[in-house]
Amino acid sequence: MNCSDCRDGLLLHFNQAETLPAEILHHLQSCGECRHLYEQLEVIGGRLGDNADFMPDGLTEDEFVAAVERRIDRLEPSRVTWIGWRRYLPVAAAILLVLGITLVGYRQVRIGYNGGNAKETAEVYDQGSLLWALYDTEAEEIDDDVFDLILSDFVTKGYFEAGELLLDDLTEEELQYLEENLDVRGIL
């Protein structure tokens, strides 16, 4: 072994003299310079101290362990009590209030948009349809399912029937007036 390899080995096994390979130990016996480096490193290793020398000032084991235990305890789910729940009551009440206002508002908007009065809405769309049978004439409102059926019926079949009904209802004079005065090309 040459000196370069020996020094590399000494650096690598710094503070681990017991793990020094036999060939390094053999080289140290015959090389004063490498032996000097080895002794130097031994002194340096002794100056570096150990983990106990790096404990922060004033920190005791008991305090540290207790602090970790407290942090672990905070992770555990606490028992829910009525007193514990009470602090959430104002938040729960506020959420319910907001939800209530939102739902009422949403319902008013949907019904109001289609004529305000449920009975009028149903009459406008299709008096002869199944929807009318679903509609309770005594009620002031229709529920969402019935409303959806009315809308769907109007958009498809009911819409065209409504159009036909409109033309059928015109008198002969009104039709003649339209034929003479309706400027279709102008409208287009």
Next chain:
Amino acid sequence: MVTPIDKALDELVTKAKAGDKAAFSEIVRKLMKPVVALSYRMTREQESAVDLAQETFLSAWQNLKSFRGDSRFESWLFAIVTNKTLNHLRSRASQPTDRIDEHLPDPVDASDPERDLVQKQLREDVLEFMASLPEQQRLVFDLRFYQQMKFEEIAEFTGKAPGTVKTHYREAVRKLRAFATGKGWH
């Protein structure tokens, strides 16, 4: 070779995995020094080192079931504290704050002032040397010198090749020798 201490620790780990908090507290007591010290030598901040060490044990408790025993428990713990400490150093680097303890006065222990002075000087010298090393060299040096980990173990949890780890260590010791010469240690 399994030493009696390792065996006792293994038993504590087994109990802690079963939910035994007292056993875990005993683990904390046994291993707090190397964990706190590692973080302290890396950060040079006493308060942060203690906090990071506590967080390490907290994470260990929460993730104890994921420890399968493929490596030593201490190595697993050092991996956690290393990650937390490196994250802390990186977040500190991005913030222009100065919390290094060398600027703070140390509490004085009146029981043995001379011994305290020597110990304080030693600590400051070592912390100064550690701070002079690049992050990876500092970590490898600490894990090898102070935590007595094998190069293969260090390579495993730093994700580096064993050869790279050895190069880092050799380089750190070379710098240590130069530092020690400057300080007149020998």
